[in-house]
Amino acid sequence: MTVQKLDNNMTNVTHDMNKTGGASAPAVSLKNAQVRFGDLTALENIDLEVEAGAFITILGPSGCGKSTLLRLVSDLVPIADGEVNVFGQHVAAARLAREFAFVFQDSTLLPWRTAIENVRLPLEIGAKHAHKRPKAKSEKSAEELLELVGLKGRENALPHELSGGMKQRVAIARALICKPRLLLMDEPFGALDEITRDRLNEQILKIWQETKTTILFVTHSIPEAIFLGQKVLMLEANPGRVRELIDIDLPYPRELPIRETQEFNKISRYLREVLETC
DSSP states (O other), X not given: OOOOOGGGHHHHHHHHTTSOOOTTSOSEEEEEEEEEETTEEEEEEEEEEEOTTOXXXXXXXXXXXXXXXXXXXXXXXXOSEEEEEETTEEHHHHXXXXXXXXXXXSOOOOTTSOHHHHHHHHHHHHHHTTTTSOOOOOOSOHHHHHHXXXXXXXXXXXXXXXXXXXXXXXXXXXXXTTOOSEEEEESTTTTSOHHHHHHHHHHHHXXXXXXXXXXXXXXXXXHHXXXXXXXXXXXXXXXXXXXXXXXXXXXXSOOGGGGGSHHHHHHHHHXXXXXXXX
């Protein structure tokens, strides 16, 4: 096992920036990964490989490290032991190369900027630091992305003029503007009403199928995890560990009525039984 400590990041980044991170490399690879906060072990012995283009939902009880796992993959928390790579690169190199983007539960829009100005923000930041970062890889314009998320005609609306669901759509468009190969989503629809959440579930599936982006999606909702994911990663708590990776054998494209089927309900019952023992 090769141990990558935070102190060695600069050496690893220099080495990994010379790699191509080719198509054969998994989107995310964790080997015996551990995260500690002082004396608390948040994640322990995490082994996981995510294929490029996959949609993985993440379930588990509160405190099992779901959000910490996303933050580890996005270089927001340091690894204590083990390895974590994104498209064959050290996570710090992947961050500099803009290989991934993060969508949080709160849309975190700048209130003085319009929807389209919020979407363009990553490009503006990238332009200011062009000497430090690779050129942004955007293929779709901000207008096209707002249309993709169903906000055509609301380009000039300020955040206070948008509903909660609309704000999250802007946040998703902003995350996609630099064409990340990996999208990390931490309960992005958790604060929304059920109807809005259902609509956005359908929409994120359409976006995934159109963009071919790899998605890791944290949720507390069993139906949401089943409806979206090709696989469900179940974590258990104290400390956070992989309990099971469950294949969701339901066809795509998926529409909301699939949740009423016998197959869906069978998977739901199984996941609930597993969750109750985590």
